[in-house]
Amino acid sequence: MNMTAKKRIAIIGAGVAGMAFAILAARQGHFVHVFERRPQTGSELGAGVTLWPNASFVLKQMGLLDEIAKVSGKPKSMVRYDQHSSDPLNQAFSEKSRLAIHDINRQAQNETYSILRRDLMAILFDALQKTQAHIHFSHPVQAEALAQLKTEYDLVIGADGRMNSAARQNITSALSAESSVDNEAVYQGFINVIGISQSPFTLVDKTVIQDYWGDGERFGIVPIDDQTCYWAAGWVSLPKRKSHPFFTQKDLMHRFQHWPKPVIDVLQHAQGASINTIYVHDVNPITSWHNDNVLLIGDAAHAALPTSGQGACQALEDAWTLAQLLPEHDDIDVVLQQFQAKRIDKTTAIQRTGRHIAQTIFHTKPSDRAVDGSISQTPSHAIANFWMSGLIPSNV
Numbered sequence: 401m402n403m404t405a406k407k408r409i410a411i412i413g414a415g416v417a418g419m420a421f422a423i424l425a426a427r428q429g430h431f432v433h434v435f436e437r438r439p440q441t442g443s444e445l446g447a448g449v450t451l452w453p454n455a456s457f458v459l460k461q462m463g464l465l466d467e468i469a470k471v472s473g474k475p476k477s478m479v480r481y482d483q484h485s486s487d488p489l490n491q492a493f494s495e496k497s498r499l500a501i502h503d504i505n506r507q508a509q510n511e512t513y514s515i516l517r518r519d520l521m522a523i524l525f526d527a528l529q530k531t532q533a534h535i536h537f538s539h540p541v542q543a544e545a546l547a548q549l550k551t552e553y554d555l556v557i558g559a560d561g562r563m564n565s566a567a568r569q570n571i572t573s574a575l576s577a578e579s580s581v582d583n584e585a586v587y588q589g590f591i592n593v594i595g596i597s598q599s600p601f602t603l604v605d606k607t608v609i610q611d612y613w614g615d616g617e618r619f620g621i622v623p624i625d626d627q628t629c630y631w632a633a634g635w636v637s638l639p640k641r642k643s644h645p646f647f648t649q650k651d652l653m654h655r656f657q658h659w660p661k662p663v664i665d666v667l668q669h670a671q672g673a674s675i676n677t678i679y680v681h682d683v684n685p686i687t688s689w690h691n692d693n694v695l696l697i698g699d700a701a702h703a704a705l706p707t708s709g710q711g712a713c714q715a716l717e718d719a720w721t722l723a724q725l726l727p728e729h730d731d732i733d734v735v736l737q738q739f740q741a742k743r744i745d746k747t748t749a750i751q752r753t754g755r756h757i758a759q760t761i762f763h764t765k766p767s768d769r770a771v772d773g774s775i776s777q778t779p780s781h782a783i784a785n786f787w788m789s790g791l792i793p794s795n796v
């Protein structure tokens with residue numbers, strides 16, 4: 401039985417981590433206020449998200465999986481194609497490896513879903529609105545306001561993402577008194593141009609995630625159904641300059657004109673308004689996510705590159721783990737310490753994997769790539785065990 405006192409909780413950021421934790425904490429009866437700098441929910445990070453079995457586990461525990469399933473795809477395999485011709489006018493690719501998603505699902509006893517980010521955010525927001533939590537849009541929280549929140553609330557959650565997190569700044573400036581800690585997000589030398597495509601006819605095989613690896617370039621296609629998919633083009637790009645270019649459908653059609661037909665088809669059906677250019681950053685792992693009553697979760701704590709495929713999944717795991725700890729301990733210090741102890745090894749490993757895969761795709765010649773540059777060569781039970789580690793059903 402939950403005997404702990406109800407707490408006043410401020411959450412900075414209404415992204416995946418902030419909203420998921422707000423829902424769980426409010427349902428436990430805590431007094432929750434969410435502060436979001438944007439005028440509404442949403443995020444620039446990716447047109448869609450693959451919710452691997454660990455994310456499905458959390459969403460099932462939250463009672464949201466049925467709604468997620470209604471609007472999601474159910475990919476059964478992920479096929480990686482590598483370029484094997486250096487002729488720029490004939491970019492021939494062949495299958496290099498195949499990840500049996502259905503097998504991972506079976507081992508993990510949870511499904512994998514592909515969902516448009518706007519649908520995921522809408523489902524989370526709808527669930528949040530059914531609670532007593534208050535959400536304040538157009539309300540950025542910077543250093544001064546954060547100091548104020550620390551005095552007004554029992555717990556302040558920094559879920560303000562990977563770029564310029566005010567909460568991370570607060571933690572790292574406390575840490576840097578002991579050691580040298582860099583707070584800045586780290587540009588990893590490549591960009592992603594992301595988008596959504598839709599056709600009145602069959603556009604993609606709805607069971608297969610297609611992942612094309614070229615020479616310093618990549619194009620990934622994730623189906624939602626056979627007429628709709630989201631995709632990400634990536635390529636090596638110089639360090640971010642003050643004014644950096646954004647890329648259009650026309651630019652992409654030109655860059656990928658000699659790539660395989662599925663890439664061309666998807667680009668031809670791209671929805672212009674969905675296209676966005678992201679200069680891809682992650683953060684260096686840090687040794688502590690908390691100071692006083694402030695705790696980092698999600699990307700603010702451990703942003704991994706999109707090549708890890710796990711950022712949103714880990715954000716959900718954070719929310720779930722923290723919500724499980726809250727009813728167990730009255731002492732916030734204990735909650736924060738235990739949260740970090742439970743989560744930091746897994747998220748640090750995922751950050752490292754993301755960098756390793758990015759290095760293999762963007763900075764290794766196709767001819768020099770080992771097949772294990774992707775996770776496809778890892779046995780499915782090992783992937784399932786790792787992704788499901790630390791997730792135990794509960795009544796929270």
Ligand SMILES: Cc1cc2nc3c(=O)[nH]c(=O)nc-3n(C[C@H](O)[C@H](O)[C@H](O)COP(=O)(O)OP(=O)(O)OC[C@H]3O[C@@H](n4cnc5c(N)ncnc54)[C@H](O)[C@@H]3O)c2cc1C
Pocket residue numbers: 412413414415416417418435436437438442443445446447448449450451539540541542559560561562564565566592594632678680681697698699700703704705706709710711712713714715
């Ligand atoms: C190109 C790309 C593709 C990706 N694809 C995938 C994928 O397929 N699968 C996957 O699992 N992950 C993916 N990710 C990672 C995933 O998007 C993130 O890990 C996930 O969104 C993290 O959630 P979060 O809530 O921590 O941060 P976010 O979703 O970024 O949310 C942070 C929120 O905080 C708000 N905020 C920021 N600063 C302030 C402030 N000062 N005051 C108030 N509010 C503030 C922001 O507006 C935002 O709403 C991708 C990332 C990138 C870059």
